[in-house]
Amino acid sequence: MSGFPCRLRYLAGLHEGRLHLLLPLNRTLGSGPPPIPPCSGSTATLRPCSSRAGSAMNIFDRKMKRRQKNWASSIPGSERYDYLKEEVGSRIVDRVFDIVRTFPVALDIGCGKGHIAEHLNKDTVQKLFQVDIAENVLKHPVETEIPTYRILADEEFLPFKENTFDLVLSSLSLHWVNDLPRAFKLINYSLKPDGVFIGAMMGGETLYELRCSLQLAELEREGGFAPHISPFTAVTDLGNLLEQAGFNMLTVDIDEIVVNYPGIFEVMEDLRGMGESNCAWSRKPLLHRDTMLAAAAIYKEMYGNDDGSVPATFQILYMIGWKPHESQAKPAQRGSATLSIGDLGKMSELITKKNKEF
Amino acid sequence: MTGKEVWTRARDRLRSFPRLVAACAEEASAYGRCVVANTQGSKDLRKDTCAKEFQALKSCFTLNAKKAR
Numbered sequence: 001m002s003g004f005p006c007r008l009r010y011l012a013g014l015h016e017g018r019l020h021l022l023l024p025l026n027r028t029l030g031s032g033p034p035p036i037p038p039c040s041g042s043t044a045t046l047r048p049c050s051s052r053a054g055s056a057m058n059i060f061d062r063k064m065k066r067r068q069k070n071w072a073s074s075i076p077g078s079e080r081y082d083y084l085k086e087e088v089g090s091r092i093v094d095r096v097f098d099i100v101r102t103f104p105v106a107l108d109i110g111c112g113k114g115h116i117a118e119h120l121n122k123d124t125v126q127k128l129f130q131v132d133i134a135e136n137v138l139k140h141p142v143e144t145e146i147p148t149y150r151i152l153a154d155e156e157f158l159p160f161k162e163n164t165f166d167l168v169l170s171s172l173s174l175h176w177v178n179d180l181p182r183a184f185k186l187i188n189y190s191l192k193p194d195g196v197f198i199g200a201m202m203g204g205e206t207l208y209e210l211r212c213s214l215q216l217a218e219l220e221r222e223g224g225f226a227p228h229i230s231p232f233t234a235v236t237d238l239g240n241l242l243e244q245a246g247f248n249m250l251t252v253d254i255d256e257i258v259v260n261y262p263g264i265f266e267v268m269e270d271l272r273g274m275g276e277s278n279c280a281w282s283r284k285p286l287l288h289r290d291t292m293l294a295a296a297a298i299y300k301e302m303y304g305n306d307d308g309s310v311p312a313t314f315q316i317l318y319m320i321g322w323k324p325h326e327s328q329a330k331p332a333q334r335g336s337a338t339l340s341i342g343d344l345g346k347m348s349e350l351i352t353k354k355n356k357e358f
Numbered sequence: 359m360t361g362k363e364v365w366t367r368a369r370d371r372l373r374s375f376p377r378l379v380a381a382c383a384e385e386a387s388a389y390g391r392c393v394v395a396n397t398q399g400s401k402d403l404r405k406d407t408c409a410k411e412f413q414a415l416k417s418c419f420t421l422n423a424k425k426a427r
Contacts, residue, residue, distance in 0.1 A: 293375075
């Protein structure tokens with residue numbers, strides 16, 4: 001896999017992260033989504049996230065994903081594809097450090113080579129259990145200073161008892177899970193009360209440049225198009241899912257990492273190397289050479305940077321949810337208000353009156 | 359499509375794609391501009407809307423591929 005000269009690959013900074021605080025009311029979120037590129041139809045293919053109990057979805061071929069992950073970790077020089085997972089892992093650990101607490105027992109779901117464990121330290125987490133679906137990946141872990149226990153298990157069928165973990169983490173693996181509501185419920189089940197779940201998964205705007213280029217190329221060359229990028233969860237659905245799973249005090253924020261590549265082929269090669277190849281049942285297994293050529297030309301023309309490189313956007317959704325506990329802040333009781341909203345106009349009067357009283 | 363050789367040969371040929379595409383930058387850009395122009399406003403992008411530009415790109419591509427071999 002060698003031989004490509006002067007590969008441009010650097011993180012071109014991140015767009016300002018936007019914080020969305022989700023409450024169980026109908027609140028419209030802040031500023032709108034990034035500008036929609038001139039593609040047909042709506043933005044990304046969004047996963048149908050049903051909220052009906054017992055509705056199982058089968059979107060991804062989990063056996064295929066396992067094979068892809070095994071292959072990706074066994075190729076020589078697979079470390080050079082780890083940059084994205086490492087970066088997201090370190091950002092998740094930043095969020096863990098923000099919580100001033102120690103977590104004796106923690107769980108890492110879809111750990112991969114252990115990019116989260118890499119950045120954690122003994123003071124925060126004393127014992128870490130790592131779970132992944134691919135055995136090769138568990139055999140080549142990255143160095144870490146905390147004692148880890150690696151378990152081969154599927155994210156949708158976590159084999160843990162109730163109230164086991166103080167902290168559950170998941171970095172970039174939940175977007176391949178079929179039954180996301182069930183996965184969240186199991187995570188909630190395995191958490192201790194007042195335990196926290198911090199996760200990161202790919203959002204709807206991920207790889208929109210690649211998606212659009214392939215779509216337009218297929219439309220022009222073949223007269224129709226099939227989805228090549230897997231469907232992602234929408235931010236709004238994520239909040240609902242977490243709430244239904246029983247999490248409290250939810251926080252979801254969006255982050256964008258833009259990575260520049262020499263061209264479309266390098267983008268696809270790196271995605272394969274990361275183990276992020278498409279495994280949706282609806283994927284088209286073959287991509288014609290003409291279509292690839294057309295997509296390369298369209299990608300460069302529509303999204304190319306001045307220096308000849310092309311950007312690829314990874315939109316990451318970070319979510320934090322707590323398992324309910326009596327010590328957590330609750331909404332105030334009805335009728336306990338001491339001021340009314342109508343008094344806001346007289347705020348300055350009230351402040352001076354209070355100062356005079358002292 | 360039996361046997362591994364088909365896939366190895368296909369993968370080898372694929373490896374030269376980026377270099378060949380880069381060599382035909384002008385034709386690629388012309389094709390790209392045609393496609394983009396046909397997605398704006400009320401235009402409709404259909405099969406072979408930009409067939410002429412694509413043929414120019416493809417012939418440049420195959421020419422470079424033959425030269426490289």
